[in-house]
Every structure is written in C-alpha cells, then in structure tokens.
Amino acid sequence: MYLLAGGFIAGTFGALLGLGGGVLLIPFLVIVLGIPMHQAIATSIIAVIATSSAGAAMNLERHTVHMRLGMLLEIATVLGAILGGMTANYLSAGVLTRLFSGLLLFVSLVMLWRIQKNNGQEKLQTDGILPYTLTDQASGTELRYTVKKVPATMLVSLLAGNVSGLLGVGGGIFKVPAMNILSSVPMKAATATSNFMIGVTGAASAFIYFAHGHLNPFVASTAALGVLAGSMTGVRISRKIHTKVLTWIFAVALMGISIQLYLR
Amino acid sequence: MPDTKSSSNDTRYLAERWTSRILRVGVWISASFMILGLFLTTIFPSSVVPFPTNPSLGILAERIFSASFDPITLMFSGLVMLMFTPILRVITAVFGFAMERDWRFVFVSSLVFLMLACEIMYSLFLKG
Numbered sequence: 001m002y003l004l005a006g007g008f009i010a011g012t013f014g015a016l017l018g019l020g021g022g023v024l025l026i027p028f029l030v031i032v033l034g035i036p037m038h039q040a041i042a043t044s045i046i047a048v049i050a051t052s053s054a055g056a057a058m059n060l061e062r063h064t065v066h067m068r069l070g071m072l073l074e075i076a077t078v079l080g081a082i083l084g085g086m087t088a089n090y091l092s093a094g095v096l097t098r099l100f101s102g103l104l105l106f107v108s109l110v111m112l113w114r115i116q117k118n119n120g121q122e123k124l125q126t127d128g129i130l131p132y133t134l135t136d137q138a139s140g141t142e143l144r145y146t147v148k149k150v151p152a153t154m155l156v157s158l159l160a161g162n163v164s165g166l167l168g169v170g171g172g173i174f175k176v177p178a179m180n181i182l183s184s185v186p187m188k189a190a191t192a193t194s195n196f197m198i199g200v201t202g203a204a205s206a207f208i209y210f211a212h213g214h215l216n217p218f219v220a221s222t223a224a225l226g227v228l229a230g231s232m233t234g235v236r237i238s239r240k241i242h243t244k245v246l247t248w249i250f251a252v253a254l255m256g257i258s259i260q261l262y263l264r
Numbered sequence: 265m266p267d268t269k270s271s272s273n274d275t276r277y278l279a280e281r282w283t284s285r286i287l288r289v290g291v292w293i294s295a296s297f298m299i300l301g302l303f304l305t306t307i308f309p310s311s312v313v314p315f316p317t318n319p320s321l322g323i324l325a326e327r328i329f330s331a332s333f334d335p336i337t338l339m340f341s342g343l344v345m346l347m348f349t350p351i352l353r354v355i356t357a358v359f360g361f362a363m364e365r366d367w368r369f370v371f372v373s374s375l376v377f378l379m380l381a382c383e384i385m386y387s388l389f390l391k392g
Contacts, residue, residue: 199350
C-alpha cells in the first residue's frame with residue numbers, strides 16, 4: 001500500500017512539475033522503503049514507460065508531438081540507453097546512488113531555470129528543417145515552426161539516453177532544454193516530444209535490467225500503476241493550480257534529497 | 265469533389281493516429297494484467313508461485329499458454345507487454361510513414377527498431 005501511495009504521489013508531483021515520475025520515485029524507493037538501487041532503477045524505468053506511453057498517446061492526438069523529430073532523436077537516445085543499461089549493471093549501488101544524487105542537484109537547477117524561462121515569450125523559427133504545425137489547444141491557433149541544429153540536440157539526446165539507462169529517469173531534463181534552446185522547438189512541443197521518446201528509451205534499457213534479474217514483479221507493478229494513476233491526476237489538476245511556488249519548494253527539497261542520498 | 269485538404273491531413277497524421285492507438289491499447293492491456301496479478305496476490309496469497317529469478321520470455325510464454333495464470337506470471341506478463349509497447353509503436357511508425365510515403369522516416373524508424381531488436385536479442389542471450 002505504501003508503494004502504491006508513494007508511486008501515486010511521485011506520479012502526481014512529477015506531472016505537476018514537468019518531471020518524469022522517476023526523479024521522485026527512486027529516492028522514495030531507496031530512502032523510505034530501503035529497496036536496492038538497481039531494483040529501484042528497474043522499477044522506475046517501468047513506471048517511466050507506463051507514464052510516457054499513456055501521455056504520448058494523448059499528446060499525439062493533440063498534435064503537440066513532433067513525431068519525426070522524436071524518431072530522429074531516438075536513434076541517439078536508444079544507443080545511449082543501451083550503453084547506460086549495460087554500464088549500470090557493472091557499477092556498485094554506492095556509485096549509482098552518488099551519480100543519482102548529482103543528477104538530482106542538476107534537476108533542481110533546471111527546475112529553477114524553467115521558472116525563469118516561463119516568464120519569457122517564445123519566438124518561433126521558420127528557417128530550419130522538419131517543419132511542423134503545433135496546435136495550441138487553449139486558443140485553437142496553429143503555430144508553424146521548424147527545427148534547427150539537429151546534430152547538437154542529438155548529442156544531448158545521447159547523453160539523456162545514457163543517463164536514463166544508467167539511473168532510471170526519463171532524461172527529459174536534458175532533452176527539453178536542448179530541443180528548446182538549441183533546436184528552437186516551442187517549450188510545449190519540446191516537452192511533448194521528449195515524453196513521446198521516453199518510452200522507447202526506457203524499453204531499450206528495461207530488457208537489460210530484466211535480463212540481470214533486477215525486476216521485482218510485485219514492486220514494479222505496484223509502483224508503475226501508482227505512478228500511472230498519479231500522473232493522470234497530476235495532468236488534470238495542473239490546469240487548475242499555480243505551479244510556480246510548488247516548483248520552488250520542490251527544487252529546494254530535491255537539493256536536500258540529493259545531499260541525503262550522497263551521504264548514505 | 266473530395267475535400268483535398270482534409271484527405272491530405274488524414275494521410276499526414278496517419279502515423280501519429282496509429283501510434284497513439286497502439287500506445288493506448290498497450291498500456292491498458294499491460295495495466296490490466298498487472299492489476300489482476302496484484303489483486304490475486306492480495307486475495308489469494310497462497311496462489312503465488314515464486315520464480316527463482318526473472319523468468320525468460322520462453323518460460324513466461326510457456327506458463328501463459330499452459331493457462332498457469334498465477335499472480336507472478338500475470339504481473340511479469342503485464343510488465344513484459346508494457347516493455348514491448350514502445351517497440352510496437354516504433355514498428356507502427358514504420359508502417360505509418362510508409363503509408364505516408366515518407367521513405368526517409370521509414371528508414372529512421374527502421375533503424376531505431378533494428379537497434380531495439382539487437383538489444384532484446386542481447387538480453388535474451390544474456391538470460392540464456
């Protein structure tokens with residue numbers, strides 16, 4: 001029951017804060033429930049596949065996912081995830097925990113950057129490649145944009161895939177800023193496209209963890225269902241609440257969790 | 265006269281529509297298996313037949329086809345189906361892009377699928 005509740009809370013706040021459930025789920029599994037790091041990562045990957053698949057199905061219908069860009073970047077993320085998954089099984093739980101604490105610190109800084117970013121207006125670029133039309137659900141208007149500097153974003157996606165396979169997170173924390181800053185993809189489309197890619201990235205490393213026997217069916221099923229239900233709830237209530245203060249609180253809390261994990 | 269704009273849009277979003285449906289169906293089927301497995305574990309704890317380690321796909325298939333729906337098999341089946349869902353959506357994208365006659369992205373999607381297929385083969389080889 002704790003596992004289901006923990007997954008639900010991680011999924012809800014993950015959706016509210018624009019993070020995958022994994023960033024919040026892994027500290028809960030390791031610190032609160034004492035689950036071994038490798039098993040926690042495998043569980044998180046499963047949860048990430050579930051939320052990504054459910055979210056991507058919805059975003060594809062809304063035409064917010066740039067599917068062609070996503071498929072192109074998946075070449076890099078899948079390669080990164082396979083290498084990450086293979087590497088993780090040769091690293092000790094202590095090393096993985098320290099790497100994860102470093103990642104949490106980075107995530108908290110990106111969250112603070114996003115608050116600043118949301119205050120500014122986005123300028124759409126139309127002189128790149130892969131033109132796409134994003135439909136803004138709120139206003140019903142269509143925003144036409146193109147993609148720039150794809151090789152640079154692919155390089156960041158390789159890193160994102162590697163971190164995903166190594167530490168069980170979605171990797172959106174790297175891909176979204178890269179797509180937005182380097183490739184000039186609107187923030188909404190970058191978030192939806194990153195979420196679309198996460199399922200395939202997760203699947204790439206999930207089989208490796210499965211093969212190494214790190215997948216506990218009871219833990220993974222319960223957490224995945226909890227995170228899935230939580231993320232659906234999070235998406236619904238995110239339209240009604242102001243997330244700026246929440247993001248500040250969680251950014252500071254993640255810094256604290258990062259220090260706690262590092263000192264374990 | 266046919267609505268050319270509408271039919272062109274229909275073709276353009278074909279890969280997206282198919283992919284969306286596959287993802288939705290994959291998540292719901294796998295979640296149903298997991299829920300059923302967890303439900304049976306809670307109601308009939310004695311029916312749980314533990315696996316020594318993570319089972320190979322062959323053992324899973326064997327257990328499912330022998331109608332051995334013990335809770336662990338159901339949960340593992342749900343998890344494996346969930347793991348295969350994104351891979352299925354890559355295959356769907358290959359066909360969707362082919363229907364749209366976008367051969368460049370048929371190649372890109374096929375390459376992603378090939379990488380995933382090699383990785384699964386490696387994992388299966390690792391499991392023995």
